Amino acid sequence: MAITNFFFLMASIYYRVFFFICLVSYLTNAQTFNVSGKVIDAETGKPLQYANIRLGDSGLGTATNPEGVFEIRLKKGNYTFICSYMGFVSDTIQINVSNNISEVLLRLSPSFVDLSEVTVIPGENPANNIIRNAIRVKNERNARLNSYSFTAYTKGIIKTNQEVTASSNTISIETGLDTAELKINGILENESIGYFKKPDNYKEWITARKQTANLPSSINILTGGRIILNFYSDDIYFFGRNIYGPLAENALSYYYFMIVDTLAIDNKPVYKLLMTPDDSLDPGFIGNIYITAETYEMVRIELNLNKAANVGGLLDTISIYQQFYAAEDGILMPVDYHLMVTAKILGLIKFSFQVNSILYNYKINHPVDDDIFNMAIITVNTDADKKDSLYWSSMQRIPETKEEMTAYEKIDSEQNVPFSIADNFSILSPRVLLSPNFSISSPLSLYHFNRVEGHSLDFSFRSFDGFEERSNSELSFSYGFNDKKFKYFFSTSFLPGNYRTYEIKASFYNHTEKLFSTSEDYSQFFSTLMCLLDKYDFNDYFYKKGFEIQLSGEVFPILKLFMGFYNRTDNTAFKNSDFSIFSKDKAFRDNPLIYETRLNYLQLGLTIDLRKYIEDGKFRRRVNTPRSLNLQLTADVLHSKNDLISSGLDFTSWNGELKGSINLFSRTTLSFLLDGLYTTGSLPYQMLFDIPGNVELIARENTLRTLGFNSALGDRKVTAFFEYNMYDELFRLSGIPFLKTLDLQTTVFVNGAYSDISYPSHKILPYRVKTYTKPLWEAGFNIGHGVFPIRFSFAWRLNHREENSFRFGLTSLIID
Incomplete structure (x- = not known):
């Protein structure tokens, strides 16, 4: 018995030791370490912003921020760091990563090229032959590229001279005199994984995202794969317009090119070409492109959108900076993307918007399952908003500058200040916010006038975005001093489903209704002004009392079904006022009679929407896709039957x-x-x-x-x-x-x-x-x-x- 207990004891100890060794081994292998440093010009000591850093042939990489600082997370092991920058000799160092490493300093020395290597064809602009060969190489590259996947990190920075607010899908900038300097008033960051397959299949998942507290997460869907411009395409869709790219088939007849310098990467010659539209009044790009002398591959662009492509001339500058790096099979792919937009509008609003992306982990021409691609072009993973600081410190990203760190702390601390009604009040707004999810009528919405009700006082309460943006309710009251009737309207809705694609809605009312309001309507403010100033009431009215219950839902990504039951009693409204501030000699026309009745009827319908959508973590947002036919079909039937549902008709x-x-x-x-x-x-x-x-x-x-x-x-x-x-x-x-x-x-x-x-x-x-x-x-x-x-x-x-x-x-x- 003692021997048996001894063997059981030894076995228990053995398994515990074995489990401990496995656990230690797993944690050691899974652990990642932070490697950070700076890239500088070896001669001047100045930081090199957006320098490219690759890790051998691993597919991993990053770029420096505007301060020349880089940061990368790696598992334990030996790595070859290759740092490159146009006009400099690449610096290669070996780093053994077994713990966190900081203050890595990469010094890049200027690269020189023998100008005799540049071939000039007599009688022709030498830049034309370079572009002609680059177009050929582009076509060969595009023919070889059938599919790819990638990982991207994207950071958006909003700088303004006024405060920034946002709703679920819009950003607003307060107006004021242009006296303040630009400061960071919003930051968006996300990590995504994307897939592409010919001819035009595209899908991207956002795996992590965070933003400053003044911006909702649902607006953080600006991903590296979605916003990046493919400068290896003939047409580049930018700001709602197709613009010829630098390597378009007709580039030589649309743009003028000129060799302005011959630089080098690792002492290999690279042409720096200036490009500009032949006609400055035609929309296009102005700036520099860099093409290798040996292979005629475009490896970098520094371009601006010209004035003709700037819609309405609203924006001051639109600058794009991008580098390309050979991935698998030697196919050049974009490894970063930097967009800078600045504007100054009517001396009231001044802002800039920056997007900085790095793209890595390319897999070129690997099998990509067709099931990956569906109606959703972007999907936010359910845990994307739950990633903690530990995750963000362990992922690949562009390091924060000191200004960005200060902005995060300042904005997030300001959002913790208790809600203030005064800070959110605007005399021009129809609502007054009493809390982030509750509002009442503003002074602008307390009054309306028409020839039936006369002078009317209105007041309403609205609750919105309750229960994680699933519930909305409204209760409004009105009293007309001329028709002497008290009216009310109450509506409430709830949105179940993962993406709130279902809706349950109920309404109860006893109010004045506009005749034929199914057509496009004019605002109540506009119609009141027309009545008071010109004695022109273009609407007609009747009294409506009853309730409605409606159900709807997306049963398939392209198919939405809806149904409803309606109970209403309709009565004629008469003209009760001839008041007007001006035009006192005129008279309002009589309000028309209606067919007075009590109705009960059913509605059944469907909507087929072939547009793709973005799943932003809470909602599905339909988007119109450029160069595609965007179709929506809605059909419904209303049925009223006296012997079935006791309806008047x-x-x-x-x-x-x-x-x-x-x-x-x-x-x-x-x-x-x-x-x-x-x-x-x-x-x-x-x-x-x-x-x-x-x-x-x-x-x-x-x-x-x-x-x-x-x-x-x-x-x-x-x-x-x-x-x-x-x-x-x-x-x-x-x-x-x-x-x-x-x-x-x-x-x-x-x-x-x-x-x-x-x-x-x-x-x-x-x-x-x-x-x-x-x-x-x-x-x-x-x-x-x-x-x-x-x-x-x-x-x-x-x-x-x-x-x-x-x-x-x-x-x-x-x-x-």
Whole structure:
């Protein structure tokens, strides 16, 4: 028995020792160490920003920050550090990594080249032959590159002279006099893994992200793989425009190239070429590109976007810096990307935005599973926002500068200050924030006026982004002093699902409703001004009481289903006021009668959306993809039946909408909207569908410019809107220098509409309505400047010219 216990004891000790040795071995192998240092010019001692550092043939690498500092995390082992910089001899050192290493100093000495090695062809600009050969090498490279994967680290830095705020997908900069210096007011950082496969399959996962406390995580989706520009392409899509690249097939006929220097990397000659568009009024790049003399490979770019490519001239400078390094199979791939944008707008806002990315761990032409690619072009991993400081200190990244570290501490500490109503108040805002998730009406939203309610007081409460941005609710009250009625509206919604792609919504109301509000609406502020100043109330109204319950959800990435039940009681509203500050001799027109009834009806529908999306960690954001057809189809049916759901009328309405857009050439875009409706049974007057029109001197997209507001109705209709946004391309194509510099934006459009009333609906109309059984067609154009938010519209009818053959209008932000 004692012997048996002895053997059990020895076995227990043996296994514990064995487990301890395995654990120590695992931890030792898994542990990573930090290696940091600085790259300087050996002669001047000045730091070399964005110097490239590679680790032998491992695929690992990094770049120095603006202070010349680098940082890299490595497992235990021996590594060959190769540091290169244009115009310098690469420095190679061996480092044995077994613990953290700091203060590594890499000194790069200037590299020299024998100018006799440069071949000049008599009678021709020598730069042309270099570009011709570089284009050939580019085509060979692109033919060999079928797929790749990579890891990227990206840092975005926002510098402004005013404070920065942000919502889930927008960044706002406060306005003020341009007196302060630029300072860092926002930082975004993320790590991502990306895949590409010919012809155009792309997918990227964000594995980690963090940002300063004043920016929401959902805005941190600017990844290295997504923003990087492929300068080995013919066309480079930048700021909504296709711009010819330096190695485009027609580069020699579009750009002028000139050899300005011959530098070297490791004493191997590299041509430094200046490039600029032949015509300075054509959009393009200005700056330097670097091409090796032996292999004609482009290894570096230092470019700026010229003024002609700067949309509206809003931005002062747009600078791009990028280096390329031979990955597997000797194929050159971008290893970093640096973008700098600066702007000064109307003397109120001054800002700069920097993006710095490093790309490494390239796998070239390895098998890539097609299942990787789906509708999501970017997906944020569920634990990306949960990475702690230990993870960030162990990953590959561009080191923080002293200014960045100070900004992180300052911004994060300011966000811990208790919420202040005064700091978030704006007299022009329709809401007053009482907390980050609760608001009430602002002074601007406490009053409205129309000819039915007269002077009205309004007040509302709104709760939003509750329960991790899943819940939203609103409760509003209103009292009209002329119709002497108290109104209310309450709505609440909840968004279940991983990406909040489902919605449960309920609404209860007893309020004044605008007639035919299914069409494009004008803001209440705009309509109140028109009433008070010009005694022009273009809306019509009725009283509506009831409730609605709606359910919707994405059952597939491209398919959304929705359904709803509606209970409503509709009553006629009458004109009760003729008040106006001016135009006291005029009178408001009477408010129309409606078909008073109580309705119960069901809605079933679907949406097919073929656009790709970004999964930002909370929501799916649909995006229009350049050079692709972006389509959305929505179809639904409304069904009301007296003997089934005790409704006051029997009808069934089928509605369908198809809209989309596609880029044609450069940045010009063709967009369209097709809408159709077919009804059987008796549809009441207040539920008829109007042909979208406009009030006097106003013109909006997807409306009939020559048609009045709510002037044509129907329970059967077809509308078609085609709009070709040419931006400034029309004037650029003219070739007239003066017109090319005006930055005038043009849009041409063709619109058509058909409407009719079925006999059952016609029988219950309170009076006749206008229809277009012979379709109405119009055409015209819009013109405006790229900077100003006002567009002038000119429209002509192609038929029905007896009514309104021509109409001029404009649009502005205040209208909506």
